[in-house]
Structure formats: C-alpha cells, structure tokens
Amino acid sequence: MDKVGVYAVPVSVVCILLFCLARKVPVFDAFTEGARQGLKTTISILPTLVGLITGVTMLQASGALDLMANALAPLMRAVGLPPTVAPLVLMKPVSGSGSTAVLTQILQQCGADSFAGRVAAVLAGSTETVFYCIAVYYGSVQVRKTRHTLPAALFGDLTACIVAPLAIHFLFYR
Template structure:
C-alpha cells in the first residue's frame, strides 16, 4: 500500500498528459495558462487572507479566545460537549491551521481515546473553516454579497456540535 501512495501522483500526471495528447490539447501551453490564472487568483485573494490570518493571530495572542471559551462552557455542557472543546469550536470556522493546533493541544491534554479527545476529533472532521472558505472562494471570483452562505455554514457547524458527542457516545459507550 505504501508503494501505491508513492506512485499515485506520477501515474496521475502521466494519465492526464496521455489524455491531453490523445485529444490534441497543447499540454505545456494549457499548463502555463492554468499556472498564470492560479497566480492571478492568489494575488487577488492575498489581502483578504492576510487580514483573516492577522485577525486569528490577534484573537489567539490577546487571550480573547480563552475568555470566550470560558464564557461558553455552560452552553457547551448543556449541548453535551466537553468544555475543553470550546476553543476548537470557536477556532474551526476561522482557521483550519489554528483549529489543528487547538485539536493537538486537546489530544495531548486529554488523550486521543478519551471522550473529549474523540469528540474533538469528530468536530475537527465534521466542521468547516467557513470564514476562510468564504474569503478564498468568493474572493477569487470577486463576490461581495455572500447571502446565505455564512449562516448555512455556521448552522452546519452548530449541528455538528450537537451530533458529535451523541455519535461518540453511541459508538464508544
């Protein structure tokens, strides 16, 4: 199985090139045009990403995340969520890398096989970085009015917060 992982990307590239050649697509020209468009997209969303990363760093450094997590502890308890998962619930919609760091901390403090660790892992896998995705995807196509996207994404995260402890309890207890 290890060997398959090593050769999967080269095999995929070869298959794409063979397919393009069979369809008489100028492979190198198509590749360079796609790379050029990717760079333009990257530069267009860069200000949004810098702002988002700065905000996340300030939130973590200021201690506001910990204060908010402590304030949410009663609500978390009422939902059946371990209070230790509050920083993860707050961080995941904003930053995937920040949420991964919080998840790692939760797993180190509580153990991966604990109820808290399992709930945190389910939350990390079933919630989305809504603000980041909206910034990247809508920013790349220059959409400024996101309409129902953010409320729907946050509602999905809320549902995950309700289901995660139930799923862990049902599967492991």
Template sequence: MIFISELIMPLAFVGIILYGYSKDVDIYETFIDGAKNGVKIVFQIFPTLIGLMVAIGILRESGALDFFCKLIMPITKMLGFPNEAVPLTFMRLISSSASTGLLLDIFKKYGPDSFIGRLVSVMMCCTETVFYTISIYFMSVKIKKIRYTLKGALLANLCGIIASLYITKIIFGGA
C-alpha cells in the same frame, strides 16, 4: 488509507497526462498557461489573507477568544459537550492552522484515544473554516451582501458537530 492519499497525486498526474495524450492536447503548453492562471489567483488572495490573518492573530493573542469560550461553557455543559473542546470548536470556524494547533494540544493532554480525543478528531472531519472561506471567496468577487450564507454554513456545521458528538458516543462509548 495513508497509502491511498499517497497514491492520489501520482494517479492524478498519470491519468491527466495520458488522457491529454489520447485527446491530442499540447499538454506542456497547456500546463504553462494554466500555471500562469494560478499565479494570478494567489495575488488576488494575497491582500485578503494578510488582512484576515492579522485580525485573527490579534483576536487570538488578546485572549478574547478564550474568554468567550469560558463564558458559554455553562451552556455546553448542559448539552453534554466537553468544555475542553469548546475553544477548538470555535477556532475551527475561523482558522485552519490555529484549530490544528488546538487539536494537537488536546491530543497531547488527553490522548487521541480518549473520548474527547476521538470527538475532536471526528469533528475536524465534518467542519470547515467558515469565516475564512467566506472572506476569501466573497472578497475575490467583491460581494458585500452575502444574504443567508453565514447562517446556513453555521447551521450546517452545527449539525455536523451534533452528529460528531452522538456518533462518537454511540461507537466508542464513554463520557
């Protein structure tokens, strides 16, 4: 699998360049034009990213997030969801880098082959940073009312989390 991921980039380059030649495209000029566009996009995201990361950084450092997770732990216990995975589950919706940090912390503490280690591995595969993605995408086109987007995305992620819990239990057993 690591072999496949190593192959993707070289294949993309070779495939795109050869296809470009076959269709007689000025590939270098097209590349430069496209790259300019990329620079523009980053400058568009830049202010949003600063605003968002500051807010998340403050929320994380204050301990409010951990406190919130502890509050809802009785509920997760009832559902058979491991307590230790709760902070990660919520952080996953907010910040990709912070959730990666929490994931590695769980691997360190319990091992990747423990029940919780496997559960969080599967969970990271099927969930997304909902709040971050919504901010970036909707702010870039100045949309203020996002209607049912947040509800829908959270529900879909919840379905993924529930599926992770059951598939992990069924395939690997335990807990």
C-alpha cells in the same frame, strides 16, 4: 499498499499527459496559462487572507479565545460538549491551522481515547473553516454578497457540535 501511494501521482500525471496528447492539447501552453490564472487568483485573494490570518493571530495572542471559551462553557455542557473543546469550536470556523493546533493541545491534555479527545477529533473532521472558505472562494471571483452561505455553513457547524458528542457517546460509551 504503500506501493500504490508511491505511484499514484506519477501515474496520474502520465494519464493526463496521454489524454492531452490524444486530444492534441498543447500541454505546456495549457499548463502555463493555468499557472498564470492561478497567480492572478492568488494575488486577488491575498489581502483577504492576510486580514484573516492577522485576525486569528490576534485572537489567539490576546487571550480573547480563552475568554470566549470560558463564557461558552455552560452552554457547551448543556449541549453535551466537554468544555475543553470550546477553543476548537471557536477556532475551526476561522482557521484550519489554528484549529489543528487547538486539536493537538486537546489531545495532549485529555488523551486521544478520552471523551473530549474523541469529540474534538470528530468536530475537527466534520466542521468547516467557514470564514476562510468564504473569504477565499468568494474573494477569488469577487462576490460581495454571500447571501445564505454564512448562516447555512454556521448552522452545519452547530449541527456537528450537537451530533458529535451524541455519536461518540453512542459508539463508545453505551
């Protein structure tokens, strides 16, 4: 099975090149134009990303994340979430790398096979970096009014927070 992974990218590149040649697409010109557009998009969303990363760093360094997690602990217990996953619930909508660091801390502290570790793993896989995605995707096309995107995405994360402990309890502890 490891052999398939080694050849997947080179085979994909060769297939794309053959397809382009069959369609008489100027491959190098198309590549450079795509790279040019990618750089323009990157530059246009850079200020948003810098602001988001700065905010996440300040949230973690100031201890505000821990304060909010402690404040949410009673509500989390009522929903069935272990209070130790509160920092993950708060961090995941904002930062993927920050939430991965929080997940690692939870797994080291509680263990991967613990209830909290399993719930944290499910939450990490079933929730989205809402604010990051909105900033990047809407920012890249200069959309200012996100309408229902934020409430719908946060409702999806809330649903995951409710279903994750139920699923873990049902699958592992019944």
